[in-house]
Amino acid sequence: MNRFLKMVVLPLVCLLSACSNALDNILFNLVPHPQEPQERQYNIRQVEFVNPIDGTLLAGELTYPAEGESFPAVVLISGHESGAPPASRNDEIAGHQYFLVISHLLTQRGYAVLRYDNRGVGDSTGDYMTASDNEFSADAAAALKWLRENSNIRLTSSGFLGHSQGGIKALLAAEIEHPDFIISLAGISVETTAQAVVRQNQEINRANGIPQSLSDLQAKELKDIFEILRISSTKEQAQSLLREYTLNAGITDADHIQNVVDQFGSNWWFTEAHRDIKPLIKKYRGPILALFGSKDLLVSAAINEAPTRHLLRHPQSEVHTFDNLNHLFQTAKKGTGPQEYWEIETTIEEYVIEKIDDWTKSISSMP
Numbered sequence: 001m002n003r004f005l006k007m008v009v010l011p012l013v014c015l016l017s018a019c020s021n022a023l024d025n026i027l028f029n030l031v032p033h034p035q036e037p038q039e040r041q042y043n044i045r046q047v048e049f050v051n052p053i054d055g056t057l058l059a060g061e062l063t064y065p066a067e068g069e070s071f072p073a074v075v076l077i078s079g080h081e082s083g084a085p086p087a088s089r090n091d092e093i094a095g096h097q098y099f100l101v102i103s104h105l106l107t108q109r110g111y112a113v114l115r116y117d118n119r120g121v122g123d124s125t126g127d128y129m130t131a132s133d134n135e136f137s138a139d140a141a142a143a144l145k146w147l148r149e150n151s152n153i154r155l156t157s158s159g160f161l162g163h164s165q166g167g168i169k170a171l172l173a174a175e176i177e178h179p180d181f182i183i184s185l186a187g188i189s190v191e192t193t194a195q196a197v198v199r200q201n202q203e204i205n206r207a208n209g210i211p212q213s214l215s216d217l218q219a220k221e222l223k224d225i226f227e228i229l230r231i232s233s234t235k236e237q238a239q240s241l242l243r244e245y246t247l248n249a250g251i252t253d254a255d256h257i258q259n260v261v262d263q264f265g266s267n268w269w270f271t272e273a274h275r276d277i278k279p280l281i282k283k284y285r286g287p288i289l290a291l292f293g294s295k296d297l298l299v300s301a302a303i304n305e306a307p308t309r310h311l312l313r314h315p316q317s318e319v320h321t322f323d324n325l326n327h328l329f330q331t332a333k334k335g336t337g338p339q340e341y342w343e344i345e346t347t348i349e350e351y352v353i354e355k356i357d358d359w360t361k362s363i364s365s366m367p
Contacts, residue, residue, distance in 0.1 A: 035347045036097055037104040042066050047114070048123075049146035053138045059123030060089050060116025060143070062151060063107040070154040072360055073112035074183070075143045076103060077136075077173070079164030080268065086128040089115040091163070093328065094341035098163070101347040109357045112155065114147050132271035133165070137172030144177045157363060159286075161356070162187050164299065164327065167290070171280040181363050183356055184290045186299040186327050188281060190307040193272040194226035196299065203297040207336045221249075225264050229273035239265035278311060287316040289359045291352065293325030295335030318359060325349060 045062045064071055076099050078087035091099035103113040119126030119139060126135075140160060148158055159179035160170035167187015174182065189196055198219050205215040228245060232238035239261050246257045263269065281288075290308050292301035301321040309319040326332035329352045330344045 031095060031342055032345055033096055033101075033347055034345055035101045035105070035350075037100070040104060040107075042107050047146070047151075049116075049142055049150070051119075051126075051135075051139050051142040053142075054126075054135065056119050056126035056135075056139065057124060058116045058119065058139055058143065060114055061103075062112065062114045062147070062153075063103055064112035064153055065107065065110055068110065070156050071110055071112045073114070073147055073151075073153070073155045073158040074106065074161045074360075075140060075147060075159075076113065076115040077140045077160055077162035077166035077169050078118060079162075079166050079187075080133070080136075086118045086121050088117045088122045091115070094338045096328065096341065096347040098328065098347060102161070102353070105348075105350065105353045106357070109353070111357075111360075112147070112151070112153050112158075114143055114151075116143055130267055132267040133169050133172055133275075134271060137169045138176060140169055140173040141176035144173070144179060157181065157360070159183065159360075161185070165193075168277060168280070171277075171284055174284050174286070179286065181286060181360060182284065182288045183360065184288065185329065185352075186292055186296055188277070188288070188290045188308050189299055189304050190278055190281075190311070191300075191303060192276065194222075194230075198222050198226070199300065199303075200298050203300075204336050207297060207334050208339075226273055229264065229270055232270070235265060235267065235270045238270055281308065281311040282313065285313050287314040287318075287363050288312055289317070289356065290319045291329070291355070292319075292321045293327065293329055293332075293335070294321055294323050295325055295332045296327045297335045298327045298337065316363060320355065322349070322352060325352070 043064050043066055047062050048057060048059050050057055078091045078099065081087060089099060090097040099115045103115050106113050117124040118128055119131060119135065120128035144158060144160065148155065157180040159181035160173060161183040162170040163185040164187050167184030170182045170184065201222060202215050202219055224245065225242065228241045229238050232241060242261045242265050243257060246260050251257055292299065292305055294301050305319055305321050312319065322329065324331055326335040326340065328341055329348045330341065330346050331349060332340055332344065334340055
C-alpha cells in the first residue's frame with residue numbers, strides 16, 4: 001500500500017489530463033508540430049464574457065472566416081487537469097497546441113470557433129483548483145450564450161465541441177444553454193470517472209510493462225480511495241477519511257499526506273465521485289457526434305462505443321471509432337499517453353476534422 005500512495009498524485013494527473021511537467025514541455029517543444037498555423041488568414045477577435053452564475057470573467061479568442069455571411073459555430077471545451085497547469089485557450093498537451101490547431105482547421109473550413117482560457121488561467125478570473133465541473137460547464141454555457149447573442153455573427157447553428165472530460169462538461173452545459181449539437185472527442189463515457197481511472201491505470205501500466213502485482217496494488221488502493229469519496233456525504237468528511245486512510249497506509253510525511261487529501265478531497269473529485277454520466281446522455285435530446293480512437297487507453301472505445309450508441313436519442317446522432325488513433329486522435333502504436341503524444345508530429349489527424357465538418361454541416365442544413 002505504501003509504495004503506491006507515495007506516488008499517487010503524479011500518475012493520476014497524467015491519466016486524467018494527458019499533462020506534462022515543465023521539463024517535459026521543454027523536450028516536447030523540440031519536436032516539430034507542422035499543423036500549428038504560421039499565418040491565420042481569417043478574422044481573429046479577442047473577446048470577454050461573464051459567467052452570470054458567479055460573475056467569473058472568461059477571456060478568449062473568436063475566429064471566423066473573412067468571407068461569407070453566416071457560419072456554423074462551436075465552443076471548444078477542454079478536458080480536466082488535476083494538479084497540472086490547467087488549459088489555456090490553446091489547450092497545450094505534450095507540446096501540442098491542441099485547441100489552436102483544431103480551431104484553425106475548423107475556421108479554414110468555414111466555422112466560427114470560440115476558445116477561452118479556463119477560469120484562473122491566462123486572462124480569465126476565478127480559481128481553477130477549487131472548481132468542479134458544475135462551474136466549468138456553466139463557463140461553457142456562458143461562452144455559447146455570448147457567441148449567440150453578442151458576437152454579431154450570423155450563425156447557422158452553434159454547439160459544443162469537448163475533448164475528453166470536456167465532452168461531459170458539454171452535456172452539463174447543455175442543461176443551462178441548449179446547443180444545437182454536441183461533438184465529443186474521446187469524451188462521452190458510460191464508465192464513471194472512478195471506474196475509468198482504475199481501468200486507465202491498469203491498461204497503461206500493462207502497455208508500459210509495469211509488473212502486474214504493482215498494478216493490482218494500485219488498482220486496489222484507487223478503488224479504496226474512490227469508495228471513500230462515494231460514501232462521504234460532504235467534502236470535509238471525505239478529506240477526514242482520506243487522511244485517516246493515508247495514515248493507516250503507513251505514510252508519515254505530512255506534505256505527502258496533504259497532497260493526497262488535497263487532490264482527492266477537492267471539489268472536483270468529490271463531485272465526480274457522485275456523478276453518473278449515463279442519465280446526462282439520456283437527458284440530452286439533441287444530436288451528438290461521439291468519436292473514439294481504437295488505441296485510446298484513457299477512454300476505451302471497446303467499452304464505450306456500443307453502450308453510447310444505445311443511449312443516444314436523436315436520429316442524427318452518430319458514434320464512430322477511428323482505427324489506430326489515441327486519445328488526441330493521433331495515429332499511435334500504443335496509445336499510452338503523454339510519453340507517446342510528444343513523439344508524434346501530427347496534433348490531430350485531419351480526417352477526424354473532416355468527419356466533424358461533414359456531420360456538423362449535415363446538422364446545420366436540417367430544415
